[in-house]
Amino acid sequence: MKQIFIDKFIIPQNGKQEFTERMNFNRNFIKNLPGFLGDAAYERQDDNGNIICITVANWESEDALNLAKAAVQAEYQRIGFNPTELLTRLNIIMEREIYQPVNN
Secondary structure, three states, rough: OOOEEEEEEEEOHHHHHHHHHHHHHHHHHHHHOOOEEEEEEEEEEEOOOOOEEEEEEEEEEEHHHHHHHHHHHHHHHHOOHHHHHHHHHOOOOOEEEOOOOOOO
8 A cells, every 4th residue: 555654844944954955865865766656845934934844755555665764764874864963953843644545
């Protein structure tokens, strides 16, 4: 069954550029992984000037998503990137959920 991987980020204005660079790196990286079906990113500004960013990645199966997660973690380790440090340093709040399509 398809897996829809959705992240929501609340980004203070001063972290937008660095966050966007990292998001684009990740989006480009996952496009080459097996089972990747497509992605999208959306943003808006809230009343406090924060950027609200939603990213959506579609995967053909739970196995494909799990392999992708492992590949991303391996790439982070290879390049010495710590996502928790980035989120903490830039005061970004992240919510992550996995959904499946609704079959009517």
